[in-house]
Amino acid sequence: QKEVEQNSGPLSVPEGAIASLNCTYSDRVSQSFFWYRQYSGKSPELIMSIYSNGDKEDGRFTAQLNKASQYVSLLIRDSQPSDSATYLCAVSLRTGGFKTIFGAGTRLFVKA
Amino acid sequence: DGGITQSPKYLFRKEGQNVTLSCEQNLNHDAMYWYRQDPGQGLRLIYYSQIVNDFQKGDIAEGYSVSREKKESFPLTVTSAQKNPTAFYLCASSIGGGGSPYNEQFFGPGTRLTVL
Numbered sequence: 001q002k003e004v005e006q007n008s009g010p011l012s013v014p015e016g017a018i019a020s021l022n023c024t025y026s027d028r029v030s031q032s033f034f035w036y037r038q039y040s041g042k043s044p045e046l047i048m049s050i051y052s053n054g055d056k057e058d059g060r061f062t063a064q065l066n067k068a069s070q071y072v073s074l075l076i077r078d079s080q081p082s083d084s085a086t087y088l089c090a091v092s093l094r095t096g097g098f099k100t101i102f103g104a105g106t107r108l109f110v111k112a
Numbered sequence: 113d114g115g116i117t118q119s120p121k122y123l124f125r126k127e128g129q130n131v132t133l134s135c136e137q138n139l140n141h142d143a144m145y146w147y148r149q150d151p152g153q154g155l156r157l158i159y160y161s162q163i164v165n166d167f168q169k170g171d172i173a174e175g176y177s178v179s180r181e182k183k184e185s186f187p188l189t190v191t192s193a194q195k196n197p198t199a200f201y202l203c204a205s206s207i208g209g210g211g212s213p214y215n216e217q218f219f220g221p222g223t224r225l226t227v228l
Contacts, residue, residue: 008152034216043202043219044155088154092215100217102147102155 003027004091006103014111019076021106023089026070032092033065033072038105039085048074079110114139116220118203123225125190125197133188133223135203144186145204145217148172155202161186190225198227 005024013019021035032051036044050056050063050072062075072091076083086105093099116137125131137144143162147155157170161180175194180186186205190197201224204217 004154032215036219043222046216046218049216090217099157100215104152104154 003093003101004089004103006087006089006106008104009107010109011106012109012111013079015079015081017079017110019079019083019108019110021074021076021087021089021108023072023074023091023103024070025072025089025091025101027091027093028067028070030067030070030091030093032100033063034090034092034100035061035063035072035074036088036090036102037083037085038088044088076108079108081110081112084108084110116203116205116218118201118220118223120223121221123223125225125227127227128192130189130191131225133190133201133203133225135186135188135220136184137186137203137205137220138184139205139218140183141205141207141218142183143206143208143215144180145206146170146176146178146186146188147202147204149200149202149222158188158201196227197225200224 003026035048037047038044048063050065056063060077064073086107088105089103119134145160146158156172158176159178161167167180177189202222203220206215206217208215
Protein backbone atom coordinates (compact mmCIF):
# COMPACT_ATOMS: atom_id res chain seq x y z
CA GLN A 1 0.00 0.00 0.00
CA LYS A 2 1.34 3.42 -0.93
CA GLU A 3 1.88 5.75 2.00
CA VAL A 4 -0.02 8.60 0.33
CA GLU A 5 -2.59 7.85 -2.35
CA GLN A 6 -4.36 10.16 -4.74
CA ASN A 7 -6.54 9.53 -7.77
CA SER A 8 -4.39 10.51 -10.74
CA GLY A 9 -7.36 11.96 -12.65
CA PRO A 10 -7.83 13.90 -14.72
CA LEU A 11 -10.67 15.45 -12.78
CA SER A 12 -12.67 17.67 -15.09
CA VAL A 13 -15.07 20.29 -13.73
CA PRO A 14 -16.88 23.22 -15.40
CA GLU A 15 -15.90 26.78 -14.57
CA GLY A 16 -17.62 27.97 -11.40
CA ALA A 17 -18.13 24.48 -9.98
CA ILE A 18 -16.59 23.00 -6.83
CA ALA A 19 -13.58 20.75 -7.42
CA SER A 20 -13.03 18.07 -4.77
CA LEU A 21 -9.61 16.47 -4.47
CA ASN A 22 -9.01 13.55 -2.16
CA CYS A 23 -6.03 11.96 -0.48
CA THR A 24 -5.62 8.99 1.85
CA TYR A 25 -2.59 8.10 3.92
CA SER A 26 -1.43 5.01 5.73
CA ASP A 27 0.49 6.23 8.78
CA ARG A 28 -1.93 6.69 11.68
CA VAL A 29 0.33 9.08 13.57
CA SER A 30 0.91 11.50 10.71
CA GLN A 31 1.22 15.04 12.01
CA SER A 32 1.00 17.57 9.22
CA PHE A 33 -0.82 17.67 5.91
CA PHE A 34 -0.15 19.88 2.93
CA TRP A 35 -1.63 20.63 -0.47
CA TYR A 36 0.59 21.86 -3.28
CA ARG A 37 -0.39 23.10 -6.72
CA GLN A 38 1.94 22.34 -9.61
CA TYR A 39 1.47 23.84 -13.04
CA SER A 40 2.90 21.92 -15.97
CA GLY A 41 6.67 22.33 -16.14
CA LYS A 42 6.80 24.33 -12.91
CA SER A 43 7.68 23.56 -9.30
CA PRO A 44 5.09 22.84 -6.58
CA GLU A 45 3.57 25.80 -4.75
CA LEU A 46 2.23 25.39 -1.21
CA ILE A 47 -1.44 26.40 -1.05
CA MET A 48 -2.73 24.89 2.21
CA SER A 49 -1.45 23.34 5.42
CA ILE A 50 -3.65 21.62 7.99
CA TYR A 51 -2.67 20.07 11.31
CA SER A 52 -5.87 19.27 13.20
CA ASN A 53 -9.17 17.59 12.42
CA GLY A 54 -11.84 19.65 10.74
CA ASP A 55 -11.92 22.29 8.03
CA LYS A 56 -9.53 25.10 7.25
CA GLU A 57 -10.56 27.78 4.78
CA ASP A 58 -8.37 30.16 2.82
CA GLY A 59 -10.14 32.14 0.13
CA ARG A 60 -11.63 29.72 -2.41
CA PHE A 61 -9.73 26.78 -0.89
CA THR A 62 -10.90 24.56 1.97
CA ALA A 63 -8.82 21.73 3.38
CA GLN A 64 -10.60 19.02 5.33
CA LEU A 65 -8.84 16.57 7.63
CA ASN A 66 -10.22 13.41 9.20
CA LYS A 67 -7.47 11.61 11.07
CA ALA A 68 -9.73 8.75 12.17
CA SER A 69 -10.42 7.92 8.52
CA GLN A 70 -6.87 8.87 7.46
CA TYR A 71 -8.31 11.17 4.85
CA VAL A 72 -7.53 14.71 3.75
CA SER A 73 -9.29 16.62 1.00
CA LEU A 74 -9.09 19.94 -0.81
CA LEU A 75 -12.15 21.76 -2.07
CA ILE A 76 -11.81 24.53 -4.63
CA ARG A 77 -14.90 26.70 -4.87
CA ASP A 78 -15.80 28.74 -7.95
CA SER A 79 -13.19 26.86 -9.99
CA GLN A 80 -11.42 28.90 -12.63
CA PRO A 81 -9.50 27.76 -15.73
CA SER A 82 -6.38 29.08 -13.98
CA ASP A 83 -6.88 26.38 -11.33
CA SER A 84 -6.08 23.73 -13.96
CA ALA A 85 -2.96 22.06 -12.57
CA THR A 86 -1.78 18.97 -10.73
CA TYR A 87 -2.50 19.02 -6.99
CA LEU A 88 -0.08 17.17 -4.75
CA CYS A 89 -1.02 15.93 -1.31
CA ALA A 90 1.86 15.70 1.18
CA VAL A 91 1.90 14.11 4.61
CA SER A 92 4.50 14.60 7.30
CA LEU A 93 5.04 11.31 9.11
CA ARG A 94 6.10 10.85 12.70
CA THR A 95 8.41 8.00 11.70
CA GLY A 96 11.72 8.78 10.02
CA GLY A 97 12.22 12.16 11.65
CA PHE A 98 9.09 13.79 10.33
CA LYS A 99 9.79 12.86 6.76
CA THR A 100 7.31 14.27 4.26
CA ILE A 101 5.78 11.91 1.72
CA PHE A 102 4.20 13.24 -1.46
CA GLY A 103 1.39 11.66 -3.40
CA ALA A 104 1.67 11.37 -7.18
CA GLY A 105 -0.91 14.10 -7.64
CA THR A 106 -4.35 14.61 -9.17
CA ARG A 107 -4.65 16.46 -12.46
CA LEU A 108 -7.48 19.00 -12.43
CA PHE A 109 -8.93 20.47 -15.60
CA VAL A 110 -11.40 23.36 -15.33
CA LYS A 111 -13.40 23.83 -18.50
CA ALA A 112 -14.28 27.41 -19.49
CA ASP B 113 12.89 39.19 -2.17
CA GLY B 114 13.20 36.04 -0.10
CA GLY B 115 13.15 32.76 -1.91
CA ILE B 116 14.92 29.74 -3.28
CA THR B 117 16.92 29.81 -6.47
CA GLN B 118 18.13 26.89 -8.53
CA SER B 119 20.52 26.89 -11.44
CA PRO B 120 20.74 26.08 -14.19
CA LYS B 121 17.14 25.80 -15.36
CA TYR B 122 18.10 23.22 -18.00
CA LEU B 123 21.15 20.97 -17.93
CA PHE B 124 22.39 18.43 -20.42
CA ARG B 125 24.78 15.71 -19.39
CA LYS B 126 26.80 13.31 -21.43
CA GLU B 127 27.19 9.72 -20.36
CA GLY B 128 29.89 9.34 -17.70
CA GLN B 129 29.87 12.99 -16.60
CA ASN B 130 29.29 14.34 -13.13
CA VAL B 131 27.16 17.47 -12.94
CA THR B 132 26.33 19.77 -10.03
CA LEU B 133 22.98 21.47 -9.50
CA SER B 134 22.93 24.62 -7.44
CA CYS B 135 20.37 25.50 -4.75
CA GLU B 136 20.49 28.72 -2.71
CA GLN B 137 17.96 30.11 -0.22
CA ASN B 138 17.78 33.43 1.63
CA LEU B 139 14.83 32.47 3.84
CA ASN B 140 17.07 31.67 6.81
CA HIS B 141 15.63 28.15 6.82
CA ASP B 142 17.52 25.43 8.68
CA ALA B 143 16.39 22.46 6.60
CA MET B 144 16.95 21.86 2.92
CA TYR B 145 15.92 19.01 0.65
CA TRP B 146 16.51 17.58 -2.80
CA TYR B 147 13.76 15.74 -4.65
CA ARG B 148 13.52 14.07 -7.99
CA GLN B 149 10.30 14.08 -10.02
CA ASP B 150 9.67 11.75 -12.96
CA PRO B 151 6.63 12.08 -15.25
CA GLY B 152 3.43 10.92 -13.56
CA GLN B 153 5.17 10.23 -10.27
CA GLY B 154 5.32 11.91 -6.93
CA LEU B 155 8.39 13.57 -5.52
CA ARG B 156 11.08 11.21 -4.27
CA LEU B 157 13.53 12.38 -1.63
CA ILE B 158 17.21 12.18 -2.56
CA TYR B 159 18.94 13.89 0.37
CA TYR B 160 18.03 16.28 3.14
CA SER B 161 19.93 18.43 5.59
CA GLN B 162 18.62 19.71 8.90
CA ILE B 163 21.66 21.78 9.80
CA VAL B 164 24.95 22.97 8.36
CA ASN B 165 27.60 20.25 7.93
CA ASP B 166 25.03 17.49 8.34
CA PHE B 167 22.90 15.67 5.79
CA GLN B 168 20.99 12.41 5.52
CA LYS B 169 20.19 10.05 2.68
CA GLY B 170 16.65 9.93 1.44
CA ASP B 171 14.93 7.12 -0.42
CA ILE B 172 16.97 7.28 -3.64
CA ALA B 173 20.44 8.57 -2.68
CA GLU B 174 22.46 6.14 -4.80
CA GLY B 175 24.40 7.96 -7.50
CA TYR B 176 23.99 11.37 -5.86
CA SER B 177 26.07 13.40 -3.42
CA VAL B 178 25.50 16.65 -1.52
CA SER B 179 27.27 19.09 0.76
CA ARG B 180 26.01 21.67 3.26
CA GLU B 181 28.91 23.98 4.07
CA LYS B 182 26.71 27.07 4.38
CA LYS B 183 23.18 27.49 5.67
CA GLU B 184 22.11 29.12 2.42
CA SER B 185 23.50 26.54 0.01
CA PHE B 186 22.81 22.85 -0.66
CA PRO B 187 24.33 21.74 -3.99
CA LEU B 188 23.53 18.34 -5.48
CA THR B 189 25.99 16.39 -7.62
CA VAL B 190 24.62 13.81 -9.99
CA THR B 191 27.43 11.32 -10.52
CA SER B 192 28.09 8.94 -13.38
CA ALA B 193 26.93 6.16 -11.05
CA GLN B 194 23.34 7.39 -11.41
CA LYS B 195 22.16 5.27 -14.30
CA ASN B 196 18.94 7.06 -15.13
CA PRO B 197 19.40 10.71 -14.17
CA THR B 198 17.01 12.33 -16.65
CA ALA B 199 14.39 13.99 -14.44
CA PHE B 200 13.15 17.23 -12.93
CA TYR B 201 15.16 18.08 -9.79
CA LEU B 202 13.58 20.18 -7.08
CA CYS B 203 15.23 21.82 -4.11
CA ALA B 204 13.14 22.80 -1.10
CA SER B 205 13.65 24.35 2.30
CA SER B 206 11.72 24.57 5.55
CA ILE B 207 12.05 26.44 8.85
CA GLY B 208 12.36 23.23 10.82
CA GLY B 209 13.36 19.76 9.98
CA GLY B 210 13.25 16.55 11.94
CA GLY B 211 11.42 16.97 15.20
CA SER B 212 9.24 19.76 13.89
CA PRO B 213 5.75 18.88 12.72
CA TYR B 214 5.35 22.23 11.05
CA ASN B 215 7.89 21.69 8.32
CA GLU B 216 6.14 23.42 5.46
CA GLN B 217 8.45 23.03 2.52
CA PHE B 218 8.94 25.73 -0.11
CA PHE B 219 10.34 24.84 -3.49
CA GLY B 220 12.75 26.41 -5.91
CA PRO B 221 11.92 26.60 -9.64
CA GLY B 222 13.68 23.31 -10.45
CA THR B 223 16.38 22.08 -12.79
CA ARG B 224 15.50 19.84 -15.70
CA LEU B 225 18.37 17.42 -16.36
CA THR B 226 18.63 15.48 -19.61
CA VAL B 227 21.19 12.84 -20.44
CA LEU B 228 22.34 12.95 -24.04
